Amino acid sequence: MSKTIASEIIQKYEPIEEVKKQHQMTIEGFIRYMNSNDCLLFKKGCKHVYQDMTHPLSDYFISSSHNTYLISGQLIGPSDLWGYASALVKGCRCLEIDCWDGSQNEPVVYHGHTLTSKILFKTVIQVINKYAFTASDYPVVLSLENHCSPHQQEIMASNLQSILGDTLLSDVLEKFPNELPSPEALKFKILVKNKKIGTIEETIKRLGNDKHGQIVECEEEEDEEYDEEDSEEHINSPMLFPKTKTRKIKIALELSDLVIYTKSEKFKGFRHAQLYQKFNENNSIGELHARKLSKQKAREFISHTNSFITRIYPKATRTDSSNYIPQEFWNVGCQMVALNFQTPGLPMDLQNGKFLDNGGCGYLLKPEILRNPKLNFSPNEFKEYNPTTLLIRLISGFQLPPSYRNDPLVLIEIYGIPDDQTKQQTRVVRKNAFTPRWNETFTFTIHAPEMALVRFVAETQATIGSNEFLGQYTLPLLCMNKGYRTIPLFSKTGDDLDPASLFVYVWYHE
Structure with a gap:
């Protein structure tokens, strides 16, 4: 980060004037910055139309x-x-x-x-x-x-x-x-x-x-x-066909x-x-x-x-x-x-x-x-000699939606060409959905990063049956900011669950 950018961040988020003048930041100012839109996982540049829109x-x-x-x-x-x-x-x-x-x-x-x-x-x-x-x-x-x-x-x-x-x-x-x-x-x-x-x-x-x-x-x-x-499904309803x-x-x-x-x-x-x-x-x-x-x-x-x-x-x-x-x-x-x-x-x-x-x-x-x-691309036979390495450290969560058990875990899922599709999950944190800490690092090899989506899913572990969904966030891999980032969580119906969020460190080749 350049001195100019650092100075802009201090001026924007540091609440104490004397500290601002010394070009420093208190813990309070740093927390304000880390919880701001400037620290979200999604790149600011992707929030605007930036692609060439003149193709057929x-x-x-x-x-x-x-x-x-x-x-x-x-x-x-x-x-x-x-x-x-x-x-x-x-x-x-x-x-x-x-x-x-x-x-x-x-x-x-x-x-x-x-x-x-x-x-x-x-x-x-x-x-x-x-x-x-x-x-x-x-x-x-x-x-x-x-x-x-x-x-x-x-x-x-x-x-x-x-x-x-x-x-x-x-x-x-x-x-x-x-x-x-x-x-x-x-x-x-x-x-x-x-x-x-x-x-x-x-x-x-x-x-x-x-x-x-x-x-x-x-x-x-x-x-x-x-x-x-569809006839393979053995459905013969005249209403359908x-x-x-x-x-x-x-x-x-x-x-x-x-x-x-x-x-x-x-x-x-x-x-x-x-x-x-x-x-x-x-x-x-x-x-x-x-x-x-x-x-x-x-x-x-x-x-x-x-x-x-x-x-x-x-x-x-x-x-x-x-x-x-x-x-x-x-x-x-x-x-x-x-x-x-x-x-x-x-x-x-x-x-x-x-x-x-x-x-x-x-x-x-x-x-x-x-x-x-x-x-001559085929998603089923794609061999890239220089695949991208994606590293995600899932650090913690904040105010995850309440559930019956409150034993949260996080799944990180990759969707893309068949060779890239995979998922990994954290351990379960017992009885703490308010401030769970995982501090676990996951590494993914991505052969076609321009096709890949990354999905973060917070769940709570169930003793019987499937886990309970708490919230999720999905975005294109190439729209991910690097460094320490906050991930907002959304409900099944797409509603913002603010302040529920995850805190991660992200790094990958571009």
Whole structure:
């Protein structure tokens, strides 16, 4: 630490003027400093947008939610506007909207073929318009699961245009006629992701023409949300699987022409995409299929996500709105790894921790190993000759949340490529959750630090069954400050448990 920085710290935190003048610090001043935001584990620089935001959209991880309108299970319970407001406030940039024909010519949003309640499509768009850019200036993508008749699709298009106004991207950007634009170029814009008829060029030719009542029929091989591999779960509920293997869908040109850079296209394999897929076409792949591809064809998967936006969604059998571990799909460069934001737990801890980075703007530039085809990267076969050594000394805790036993321990978990995934834990401190002291050192070897997340979990030991969760904190490894640092703890639902915290010493190569 330089003399200038030391002097600034003394001036800011030392309470006694006479000591300040001598450029010294009392114990009281030092404690104030160590308990301040200046000593948090998370780097200050990562709290702001610092990454290059001028790459094409396909070069970014994009914070994405699944069935955003649901706030509980997938079969019964309410659909709620709060799902959209809450996701946007958290920095989510891709929202899912399931659209169905409603009464009185008003399209509705709900989980089709279930008992979930219905909300009006237009009120969903009104809420999105209100909260879209609360947490981030960068573009929002509306991922439409469109089951509406052509007439109600026209109403959807009218709602989108009248409510969103100039924020709706309804034309090609002049500088990006044949390539995906960047988040920077799309600031304060809302994009529609849906099936589209024809090419961008054909859309441009139609601009300004009267398209009312024009309908085009196209063939879709199967419902996007139906994943053949879900049948392995032996679930045969007709509520879950409208098993339409080949169907004709009718799309109103008014809605089709609002789809510019985010055209939904059925995934037919990596080879097919390489030969025929256009730059503005993206794919949605079910979790089970995507997991098989990530294990068997990781390099091809990464090559695909180099060029095309790929969205992953949970398998249909997750009727309780549970989530998969998103890391496995980030490892192969999938941009939109969609989770049920309403369901707390490890997957959402990883989601929230990852997207703390880059100012919480919802867009993260993928590391070069996922953007540069020449590196021929595979997370399953990665051999780095100079791996990073991460050293963490878990020193103590402070005012951990009370529990029945008050026998705390701490787990340190690493999530990243398979070779890096591991966890270690401290010993148990008996009957002291107020000021537990561990003073234990842990060493980790990290082969792909740019992909790694570190999760700290405080638990209390249980005599029977699993340990009781007390609090956690997750962040990208490269967003960790070195030296002596304070770690704030958060509840299962993401609430700050201040003043509950951990005190650590951190060191690693950069």
